[in-house]
Amino acid sequence: MAEAETLSGGVEDVLETAARWRAQGRRVAIATVVETWGSSPRPVGSQLLVDENGEFLGSVSGGCIESAVIGEALEVIASGAPRLLDFGVSNEKAWELGLSCGGKVQVYVEALEP
DSSP states (O other), X not given: OXXXXXSOOOHHHXXXXXXXXXXXXXXXXXXXXXXXXXXXXXOTTOEEEEETTSOEEEOSSTTSSHHHHHHHHHHHHXXXXXXXXXXXXXXXXXXXXXXXXSOXXXXXXXXXXX
């Protein structure tokens, strides 16, 4: 996986970068937090941009589920089919993904078309 440009990019930075990457011919997907419940590190509307090489910008979780979302984003880029991801304490991977704090995060991942 490529190194991130920055994890602190705001929504404007993510969208501006998405436009720039698309203009460069890069295939990209954007992940957006669409729902949270309980303890959640990032609010609704937080975004993570991923290109076909795994380079990313932004954050949907403060790091605890980033790698899983990046992996899903790469699959969305390849297939073109969007996905709605659920992460939370009821998920058997909650401890592994770092959500043992009792929160739930729902993330929508979609490819950005030219």
